[in-house]
Amino acid sequence: MNAPAELLVDTPAGLARITTPAPRDVWWELAGKDLDTNPSQTPHWLDCLCATGPYRDASRLYEFERGHRLVLPLAGRTHRPQILGSEESWPAQWGIGGPVCPERVSPAEARVVFADLARLRALRVGVRLRPADQDVWADAAAGFRLEPHMTQKVDLDGGFGTVWERRFGRRVRREIRRAERSDVDVEVDRSGRLVPAFYHLYRKSIVRWAEQQHEPLALARWRRTREFPPRRLEEVASRFGEGCAIWMAWCAGEPAGACVVLRHGGHAKMWRSAMDRELAHPVRAVPLLYRLAIEDACEAACRTFDMGESAPGSSLAEFKASFGAETFSSPRYLRERLPVSAAERRLRTAVKRLIRFEDA
Structure with a gap:
């Protein structure tokens, strides 16, 4: 596991301490208290992703001045420069990710998280939210593109x-x-x-x-x-x-x-x-x-x-x-430095048309 790095940021929500990767004991603590935590938001899920794919633990712990804490599960690509990689919660086919937090997040705190993600150097950053999280997090996702999903x-x-x-x-x-x-x-x-x-x-x-x-x-x-x-x-x-x-x-x-x-x-x-x-x-x-x-x-x-x-x-x-x-x-929010997803989508569409693929 990577050695944790800490960053202290002055934000509209007050001072925020960001630690990555998120300490596992804190993550498990918050997952136990957050009644909406899904199996796919646990450290086990990230460990399985990293053990069976080209991914690393990029999870982030946010600690706010008023005492609120939240963990954002996040997986980064390995074997690529960060500027050509991705950091997502989660990559396609891995289901719902999103923040783990037992307390209600304020709009200002949600904006801090998305602003922090927007500063990452990765080519693509994505977060797929739980249905219960849509309102406050969706309103905070300025600069991120909505990709509709359901469950x-x-x-x-x-x-x-x-x-x-x-x-x-x-x-x-x-x-x-x-x-x-x-x-x-x-x-x-x-x-x-x-x-x-x-x-x-x-x-x-x-x-x-x-x-x-x-x-x-x-x-x-x-x-x-x-x-x-x-x-x-x-x-x-x-x-x-x-x-x-x-x-x-x-x-x-x-x-x-x-x-x-x-x-x-x-x-x-x-x-x-x-x-x-x-x-x-x-x-x-x-x-x-x-x-x-x-x-x-x-x-x-x-x-x-x-x-x-x-x-x-x-x-x-x-x-x-x-x-x-x-x-x-259960929407996904994406921010890309280049239109990678659109290019991938056009390529898949072209291949499907070529082989006369029919979606089930």
């Missing part, structure tokens, strides 16, 4: 009985009852033992996704494996421990469907899922897994079950909504 979350208030009766749709309840009558066995692993079985299903899913999206299989395998290599789940399972659950459905002794759920405090997060459609679909294995994972989150006294981002209006978004997942805005 779908199930409200677990009232316990699983309430969720089942009032939030699950009728059709998904029927499919779950059908699964419960089928020849399907389910187990949950909190030790990482089922990582190989999950990746067996993930490789099968890549083939299915490539067919659905009209993507060359070789390209799909390269892209998906680069995005989610086996060691990434191994690292997450190792660092999160009991907070990482791999739910696996078996049919006739063969893995049929699986999902990975992470947990921190009052929040559960559906991180990854995969299936062998020929085995899983006839017995409705995936709805059963989701039902059991949501019930488990209720029993652990979680307040929300985050099912992640989906393309608005897509079949995946509708599937999540059938479990009672509501859509919340």
Whole structure:
């Protein structure tokens, strides 16, 4: 880990001390007190990112004159000069980041954070906010470009009985009852033992996704494996421990469907899922897994079950909504010295048009 560096800054909110990387004990303390902290805002998440990708800990602790403290999880690129790299919370595909703070941040303090980020020498600086953080932080993001994102979350208030009766749709309840009558066995692993079985299903899913999206299989395998290599789940399972659950459905002794759920405090997060459609679909294995994972989150006294981002209006978004997942805005704010994101977007669009790629 890098040796911490401290900076004392005179700001409109008073003197502010900025320490980077953020001391882990303080980060864990604030994450424990901030009831809105997601699994993806913990030090474990950053450690997994750094252990499985070209990233370093660039997190920042802000201490304000009136006693408020907040940590901004941040990952910087390695093997590049800082002026050609990025510092983001988080990089694409790593979900929601944003400030961890148990106390309400004032508009002046929020502006201090974004002003500090604007001074970084990185080519790109980005922060993706939690839905609960939008108002004060969005108003403070002067000079940062808004990139819309969403997430779908199930409200677990009232316990699983309430969720089942009032939030699950009728059709998904029927499919779950059908699964419960089928020849399907389910187990949950909190030790990482089922990582190989999950990746067996993930490789099968890549083939299915490539067919659905009209993507060359070789390209799909390269892209998906680069995005989610086996060691990434191994690292997450190792660092999160009991907070990482791999739910696996078996049919006739063969893995049929699986999902990975992470947990921190009052929040559960559906991180990854995969299936062998020929085995899983006839017995409705995936709805059963989701039902059991949501019930488990209720029993652990979680307040929300985050099912992640989906393309608005897509079949995946509708599937999540059938479990009672509501859509919340979770915007990302970017500042770039050069229009890197726009160039990347144009390149992706051109490649998709060339291969007739279809977004799921």
